[in-house]
Amino acid sequence: MSRLDSFIRRLTAQKQLLETVADRISGLDGCVLELGLGNGRTYSHLREILPERDIYVFDRDLACHPSCIPDSEHMIFGEIRETLAFCGPRIKTKAAFIHADLGSGDQTTDLATSSWLSPLINKHLAADGYVLSGLPLQLDGFNEFPMPDGIRPGRYYIYQKVSVEKAVNESLEDDSAAGGSEGRRVGADLGGAMDRADARRSWG
Numbered sequence: 583m584s585r586l587d588s589f590i591r592r593l594t595a596q597k598q599l600l601e602t603v604a605d606r607i608s609g610l611d612g613c614v615l616e617l618g619l620g621n622g623r624t625y626s627h628l629r630e631i632l633p634e635r636d637i638y639v640f641d642r643d644l645a646c647h648p649s650c651i652p653d654s655e656h657m658i659f660g661e662i663r664e665t666l667a668f669c670g671p672r673i674k675t676k677a678a679f680i681h682a683d684l685g686s687g688d689q690t691t692d693l694a695t696s697s698w699l700s701p702l703i704n705k706h707l708a709a710d711g712y713v714l715s716g717l718p719l720q721l722d723g724f725n726e727f728p729m730p731d732g733i734r735p736g737r738y739y740i741y742q743k744v745s746v747e748k749a750v751n752e753s754l755e756d757d758s759a760a761g762g763s764e765g766r767r768v769g770a771d772l773g774g775a776m777d778r779a780d781a782r783r784s785w786g
């Protein structure tokens with residue numbers, strides 16, 4: 583596959599998944615966290631599909647298209663490891679949706695990012711909220727959803743934080759209900775997930 587085709591596929595998948603999660607949070611209160619502004623493409627799309635939501639954007643740089651610069655209240659500058667840990671007073675509510683586009687392409691850096699990012703995501707995500715991530719995360723007890731047809735597994739990851747109420751209900755049902763009909767309950771096999779993601783990326 584040409585690099586152009588691969589690029590088009592990646593962006594098409596990203597758009598489809600952002601829209602899927604936006605639909606899924608329709609009944610859920612909370613803000614949206616965009617981790618990694620970059621040139622602002624996904625932020626611009628989130629603003630369009632979730633116009634009523636507060637979207638807080640995190641990046642260490644400002645390198646986006648001028649039309650995508652968030653206002654000062656919603657732009658949080660600095661290292662995400664620090665800013666996400668201390669943004670509570672600014673964002674006030676838990677997030678219904680966290681989009682994390684922080685992959686570097688370097689396995690060691692990505693493993694380190696996933697390791698510090700996972701607990702911070704857990705801290706800021708509302709019960710039943712969703713995470714769409716380019717990196718596998720270590721989110722014990724969350725549901726992980728399979729990719730829709732046409733999107734290669736290992737390219738993106740969708741997780742949902744399971745509310746206590748839902749977990750109790752599931753534990754009262756039979757084993758086949760664990761993880762629900764759509765998702766699979768995940769544990770902590772980050773190294774394995776990263777290796778599988780790397781292997782898939784090397785296919786093109």
Ligand SMILES: C[S@@+](CC[C@H](N)C(=O)[O-])C[C@H]1O[C@@H](n2cnc3c(N)ncnc32)[C@H](O)[C@@H]1O
Pocket residue numbers: 617618619620621622623624625640641642643660661662663683684685
């Ligand atoms: C792949 S780009 C995001 C692209 C964006 N989603 C888009 O559609 O344009 C990743 C961005 O995350 C930022 N970033 C990566 N790791 C970071 C960190 N640890 N702290 C702050 N910013 C980080 C980079 O500066 C970069 O702008």
